Amino acid sequence: MDMDTLLVEPAGLERVESALGRFFEESKLRAARISPGYHGLWETLEQCTAGGKRFRPRLVMSAYQMLGGSDVGNAAEVGAAFELLHTALIVHDDVIDRDFVRRGIPNVSGRYRMIAEKAGMTPEGARHVGFSAGVIAGDLALSNAHRLLERVETTAGVRRRLGEILDEAVFASAAGEFLDIETSFDTTIPPLEDIVHMARLKTSVYSFEGPLQAGAVLAGAEEDVITRLGDFGRDAGIAYQVADDILGVFGNETRTGKTNWGDLREGKRTALMSFVSTRPEWESISSLVGNPAMSAADADYVRRILVDSGARDYSADLAADYAARARTHLDSDTVPPALRAVLDPVVSAVVDRVH
Amino acid sequence: MDMDTLLVEPAGLERVESALGRFFEESKLRAARISPGYHGLWETLEQCTAGGKRFRPRLVMSAYQMLGGSDVGNAAEVGAAFELLHTALIVHDDVIDRDFVRRGIPNVSGRYRMIAEKAGMTPEGARHVGFSAGVIAGDLALSNAHRLLERVETTAGVRRRLGEILDEAVFASAAGEFLDIETSFDTTIPPLEDIVHMARLKTSVYSFEGPLQAGAVLAGAEEDVITRLGDFGRDAGIAYQVADDILGVFGNETRTGKTNWGDLREGKRTALMSFVSTRPEWESISSLVGNPAMSAADADYVRRILVDSGARDYSADLAADYAARARTHLDSDTVPPALRAVLDPVVSAVVDRVH
Known part of the structure; x- marks a missing residue:
């Protein structure tokens, strides 16, 4: 079931979107300096993150605010970190489950399998290219969940x-x-x-x-x-x-x-x-x-x-x-x-x- | 070529071993509380980390000490973080390269492929079990590279x-x-x-x-x-x-x-x-x-x-x-x-x- 129906919208949820937006803009800029393909991988990762209902950030924001927290921007960074962790887990879960589609559209593996097939690879080779891209994309999301948390301003x-x-x-x-x-x-x-x-x-x-x-x-x-x-x-x-x-x-x-x-x-x-x-x-x-x-x-x-x-x-x-x-x-x-x-x-x- | 021949041994390299040893002991204890199988995965990850020549920790320790650092224990934690990153990258690299052996012995994927084959899985199914275990083990190493760094005592x-x-x-x-x-x-x-x-x-x-x-x-x-x-x-x-x-x-x-x-x-x-x-x-x-x-x-x-x-x-x-x-x-x-x-x-x- 969709988790989005489970929670009222806490104040400042749009700050989670801004935090994720800033993170992906920055990462895509860095990736573009390396290669257009790597920029493409980051775009794909951003798309995987975009479809979510932000259930986990909602919980972070609700708990924070209802327990007296007032720095919504800071809480939004923590919420964004949990959202990236969620992306990492679903991207790697799809690799493990050998799924190439999520929410009706090709996931990371599905997208890169298609690209490899178009380039003339065998179906077996293209599948593996898809999995490999999924492994790398999930690693980036996982590593950056830590990264966003490291940036939170606190004691x-x-x-x-x-x-x-x-x-x-x-x-x-x-x-x-x-x-x-x-x-x-x-x-x-x-x-x-x-x-x-x-x-x-x-x-x-x-x-x-x-x-x-x-x-x-x-x-x-x-x-x-x-x-x-x-x-x-x-x-x-x-x-x-x-x-x-x-x-x-x-x-x-x-x-x-x-x-x-x-x-x-x-x-x-x-x-x-x-x-x-x-x-x-x-x-x-x-x-x-x-x-x-x-x-x-x-x-x-x-x-x-x-x-x-x-x-x-x-x-x-x-x-x-x-x-x-x-x-x-x-x-x-x-x-x-x-x-x-x-x-x-x-x-x-x-x-x-x-x- | 083995990177170990490239560097003299800096003082305190054994502290990197202690840091890694403590980390794996702690993780295996936690994993054992979840299940014997998960404990086994952590043991496998420890074995993958054990074979290395600690090239990256050597560089950390050398730079730190030759630039006047005196808290060798703290530097060893940073060295251990880079060693875990190295483990994460080789474990996922082996998944991507479809390798089941490293340094002449089965790697994470190789070990779990064997276990799955013995349990009666098809070769194709067992291969995928091997890859999946590799994805998870690499994630743990990657996440904990951040974790060890987060624990370093500094400003x-x-x-x-x-x-x-x-x-x-x-x-x-x-x-x-x-x-x-x-x-x-x-x-x-x-x-x-x-x-x-x-x-x-x-x-x-x-x-x-x-x-x-x-x-x-x-x-x-x-x-x-x-x-x-x-x-x-x-x-x-x-x-x-x-x-x-x-x-x-x-x-x-x-x-x-x-x-x-x-x-x-x-x-x-x-x-x-x-x-x-x-x-x-x-x-x-x-x-x-x-x-x-x-x-x-x-x-x-x-x-x-x-x-x-x-x-x-x-x-x-x-x-x-x-x-x-x-x-x-x-x-x-x-x-x-x-x-x-x-x-x-x-x-x-x-x-x-x-x-």
């Missing part, structure tokens, strides 16, 4: 904390990606506990916990607010990922912007699959799930089994459960009412989409 | 400069890798000017200029010393790369640790190729160079043409010329004699190897 102590938060986001996301790869050659479906752990690593840390905590740290918030926001972010992120996996199979393709078939064909490990794999119905679909030759009729059949076995309801309840847990972290005097009022709709939106 | 001004130097190293190396990919689908051999430009981007900036300047900045050196070291690093790096390309074709395989045939078969763009491509002899070898089916006899023939056409002598002179230019940047009162005494053997060694 040495706050900068160190911000660095630790970014580091934790990279460390956890890399772990999530890696566990994903490991499961790709393990035919057993992991238990629910592992699915939840993976959701936390892949989604909660860099998309929820990190941005909220970074905004709070920059605003000079108390330790228990920072801890509480981390707890909220962890559970909200898990709720989001479980719900997103349901939409990936049952969602409206036009709204989700992707086919609701791919996840089944890939055999993506989700709460749906973890649940159904422990039920007698599993036998009738185990050879279909993860089968590259899966037909539309097979997908419909699998969906029916997921509903009939109770896997769909179970997953929706799981998402609602984590959303409720997320809310309990807000139900205290620790998190100021203004910030609660911003974060509460985030969890409501997650649950509403799948119930 | 905000020096930290900003160090960040800029690391950023320039990443920016230039990415450009060099990208230009390499572009030339892979362009059958024309680039002019010498482009070859030299590429050598600067791929080698000079992150292996010579960056480490020397980082050491100098940390030591609080004057601006003209920093500039002079950059000029030296640029020309020494170009000399090194041109010489290394000669050894890649004519070198003793045991000493260089790689086959002296691969570069010819890949059609690697070097000064040798740029020179010979403008000569009438080119016609007799143009269909051999870059041909995956090249035989040992073909390679011998190409080598003979490279000698007879004067390409080899021309390249050796070019390396010597850049080495001499590098030396002129030291021939002034700007760079202190003690540092000159350390850097002079670097350029001598480069030239001696190819003459």
Whole structure:
């Protein structure tokens, strides 16, 4: 699901756009001095960053402002850093998933595969050119996420904390990606506990916990607010990922912007699959799930089994459960009412989409 | 050629080992809390970092100490950051070059390809698992190069400069890798000017200029010393790369640790190729160079043409010329004699190897 529907617009969000705009202008100028091709790579990276809904910067800005921060420009730099991290992760995720398209248009790999094909390369060679360009572009985005954070004007102590938060986001996301790869050659479906752990690593840390905590740290918030926001972010992120996996199979393709078939064909490990794999119905679909030759009729059949076995309801309840847990972290005097009022709709939106 | 022969051992080099050792111990502990597999990925990354000769840290430490720096432990952290950057670049370079072996042992991609094959994956699937693990491992090394630099205890001004130097190293190396990919689908051999430009981007900036300047900045050196070291690093790096390309074709395989045939078969763009491509002899070898089916006899023939056409002598002179230019940047009162005494053997060694 699009994360943009989850959050009201905080003040100063346009400053994040300016920060990203300045960063790309500067980088393209530098790249143009090296070669037109390198300038083109930077343009492509800018386009990959342009389509986003700025969910993570919104969290940074909301937490910062609702916790009393007043230097919106500075917070916007932190928001821009998290947006670049997001770009880095999706560009490399696409390389790992061998995807050449994102949001209906060619991604970095897709673009350079086309260029190489036009230049007469073999399909296999051109694919690899696409992947290679994706590796390089993602590296640039990752390195510059650190760079933008290094430029934030603040005390040495706050900068160190911000660095630790970014580091934790990279460390956890890399772990999530890696566990994903490991499961790709393990035919057993992991238990629910592992699915939840993976959701936390892949989604909660860099998309929820990190941005909220970074905004709070920059605003000079108390330790228990920072801890509480981390707890909220962890559970909200898990709720989001479980719900997103349901939409990936049952969602409206036009709204989700992707086919609701791919996840089944890939055999993506989700709460749906973890649940159904422990039920007698599993036998009738185990050879279909993860089968590259899966037909539309097979997908419909699998969906029916997921509903009939109770896997769909179970997953929706799981998402609602984590959303409720997320809310309990807000139900205290620790998190100021203004910030609660911003974060509460985030969890409501997650649950509403799948119930 | 191994860079280790190029430099005397500066004091405190063991502190770089301790810094790297601490970093990997800490990271492996964190990773073990996530999963045994992720711990394994970190072990693999540590092994990739362990084989190096610490050329870049040596330059950092030498510049720092010869310019009056006395906090060797702090300089060692900067040295360790450049070593991790080096690891990141070689791990991703291997993904881009589709190499599964480095220094005679499986690299990150090679190791995970084996694991995936043993788990029953198809060769194509296992290759991709290998690449994916390489992408993730390189990301971790890259992100943590920034991280180690962020931890250095110094003033905000020096930290900003160090960040800029690391950023320039990443920016230039990415450009060099990208230009390499572009030339892979362009059958024309680039002019010498482009070859030299590429050598600067791929080698000079992150292996010579960056480490020397980082050491100098940390030591609080004057601006003209920093500039002079950059000029030296640029020309020494170009000399090194041109010489290394000669050894890649004519070198003793045991000493260089790689086959002296691969570069010819890949059609690697070097000064040798740029020179010979403008000569009438080119016609007799143009269909051999870059041909995956090249035989040992073909390679011998190409080598003979490279000698007879004067390409080899021309390249050796070019390396010597850049080495001499590098030396002129030291021939002034700007760079202190003690540092000159350390850097002079670097350029001598480069030239001696190819003459």
